[in-house]
Amino acid sequence: MFMRKTVYFIEGDGIGPEVFRVARQVIDAAVAKSYSDGRGLDWSELLAGEKAHAETGSYLPEATLEALKTAELAMKGPLATPVSGGIRSLNVALRQTLDLYACIRPIKYFEGIESPVKRPDLVDMTVFRENTEDVYAGIEYQANTPEARKLLAFLRDEMGAKVDLAAGVGVKPMTEKGSKRLVKKAIEFAVAQGKPSVTLVHKGNIMKFTEGAFRLWGYELAAAEFADVTCTEKDSVPGKVIIKDRIADAMFQEALIRPEQYSVLATPNLNGDYISDALAAQVGGLGMAPGVNMSDSLAFYEATHGTAPTIAGQDKANPCSLVLCGAMLLEHVGWHEAAQAIHAAVNTVIGKKTVTVDLATQMQDATTVGCTAFGDLLLSAM
Numbered sequence: 616m617f618m619r620k621t622v623y624f625i626e627g628d629g630i631g632p633e634v635f636r637v638a639r640q641v642i643d644a645a646v647a648k649s650y651s652d653g654r655g656l657d658w659s660e661l662l663a664g665e666k667a668h669a670e671t672g673s674y675l676p677e678a679t680l681e682a683l684k685t686a687e688l689a690m691k692g693p694l695a696t697p698v699s700g701g702i703r704s705l706n707v708a709l710r711q712t713l714d715l716y717a718c719i720r721p722i723k724y725f726e727g728i729e730s731p732v733k734r735p736d737l738v739d740m741t742v743f744r745e746n747t748e749d750v751y752a753g754i755e756y757q758a759n760t761p762e763a764r765k766l767l768a769f770l771r772d773e774m775g776a777k778v779d780l781a782a783g784v785g786v787k788p789m790t791e792k793g794s795k796r797l798v799k800k801a802i803e804f805a806v807a808q809g810k811p812s813v814t815l816v817h818k819g820n821i822m823k824f825t826e827g828a829f830r831l832w833g834y835e836l837a838a839a840e841f842a843d844v845t846c847t848e849k850d851s852v853p854g855k856v857i858i859k860d861r862i863a864d865a866m867f868q869e870a871l872i873r874p875e876q877y878s879v880l881a882t883p884n885l886n887g888d889y890i891s892d893a894l895a896a897q898v899g900g901l902g903m904a905p906g907v908n909m910s911d912s913l914a915f916y917e918a919t920h921g922t923a924p925t926i927a928g929q930d931k932a933n934p935c936s937l938v939l940c941g942a943m944l945l946e947h948v949g950w951h952e953a954a955q956a957i958h959a960a961v962n963t964v965i966g967k968k969t970v971t972v973d974l975a976t977q978m979q980d981a982t983t984v985g986c987t988a989f990g991d992l993l994l995s996a997m
C-alpha cells in the first residue's frame with residue numbers, strides 16, 4: 616500500500632549539492648532502518664538554478680515547472696538569486712507559479728545547542744505562515760512618484776482618508792479564501808499529528824479588516840469544517856484541538872514566557888515571517904531549521920538557509936536543515952518511525968557536540984567535523 620514515493624529534487628547552488636548528498640543518504644537510511652516492507656523513496660532530479668543555466672540556458676526550465684505541477688513531493692537545496700537575467704528570485708517564481716500558499720516551519724530544540732533563553736526545550740511549535748498575500752503582494756509605490764500621489768489623492772479625495780500625499784504607500788490585501796485555506800492546513804496538521812492547539816496570530820486590534828478578518832475567518836473555518844474535532848479556549852473540551860488567538864505583539868512575549876502553551880501557530884504572511892525566525896533563534900537553530908511550502912497538491916521542502924558561497928565546495932556546511940526537511944517529509948507521508956529515527960540521530964550527534972563549524976563556534980568544548988563526517992555520524996547513530 617505505501618511502498619514507494621517519488622521525491623523530485625533540486626540540489627541547489629553553492630553548498631546545495633554537498634548538503635543534499637548527505638541528506639539523501641540519511642533520509643534513505645532512516646526509511647531502510649525503520650521498515651522491511653519494501654517502502655522507500657525514488658529520487659528524481661529536476662534542474663533549477665546555476666546547474667540548469669549551465670545545461671539549458673535557463674535558470675528555471677519549463678520542464679522543471681511542468682514536473683512540479685503534477686508532483687506530490689519535492690525537495691530543494693538553496694538557490695542563488697541570479698544577479699542578472701529575467702527572474703527576480705527563483706524561490707518567489709516557484710512559490711507563485713505553483714501556488715505554494717502555506718509556508719510551514721517546525722521549531723524544536725536540540726539538546727546541546729547554545730540558546731539565548733533558559734528553557735529552549737519548552738519550545739515545540741509549528742508555524743503555518745500564509746505565503747501569497749498581505750504586504751508581500753508587491754503592491755507598493757515609492758514616495759512622491761505619480762503612482763503614489765495618484766493613489767493617495769484617490770484615498771483622500773474619494774474615500775475621505777486623512778493621508779499625506781508625500782507618503783510612500785503599500786497595500787495589504789488579505790482574502791477570506793487565502794486566510795481560510797491556510798488555517799485549514801494548520802488545523803488538519805494539528806488533528807493529524809495530535810497537537811493540542813492552533814493559535815491564530817494577528818494584529819486585528821489595529822488592522823481590523825485584514826488581520827482582524829484573518830482571526831474571524833479562522834474561527835469561522837474551524838466551526839464550519841472542524842466542529843467535531845476542535846473547540847475554543849473558552850469552551851475547551853478534553854481531546855479536542857483548542858482554537859485560540861493572540862495579538863501578534865503578545866504572542867512574541869508568550870513565546871518567551873510560556874512557550875509550552877503554544878503548539879501550532881497560524882499566521883498572516885508578515886507575522887509569520889517575524890515569528891518563525893524569532894522562534895528559530897530562541898532555540899539557537901536559525902541555520903538548521905527545516906521548512907516546507909505547500910499548495911493543495913504539492914509539499915515542497917526546502918533548506919531555509921542560503922547557498923553560503925564562502926564555504927561552498929569545502930565540505931564544511933551543516934546539512935541539518937535538509938536532513939530535518941526529510942523528517943518533515945516522512946511525517947507528512949505518515950512514515951513516523953523513519954522521521955523519529957532522523958530526530959533521534961540528530962539529537963544524539965548534536966548532544967555529543969561533534970558538529971559542523973557553524974554550530975561548533977556556538978558551543979563550548981565542541982569537536983568540529985565536516986559535512987560528510989557529520990552525515991556519517993548521523994548514519995552510525997541510526
Ligand code: NAI
Pocket residue numbers: 630634692693694695696706902917918919920921922923924925926931932933934971973
Ligand atoms: P546564507 O544563508 O547563504 O549565509 C548566511 C551565513 O550563514 C553565511 O555565513 C553562511 O556561511 C552561513 N550558512 C548558511 N547556511 C549554512 C549551512 N548550512 N552550514 C553552515 N553555514 C551556513 O545567506 P546569504 O549569504 O544572504 O545568501 C547567499 C545566497 O543564497 C544569495 O544568492 C541568496 O539570494 C540565496 N538564498 C537562498 C535561499 C533559498 O534558496 N531558500 C534563502 C536565503 C538566501
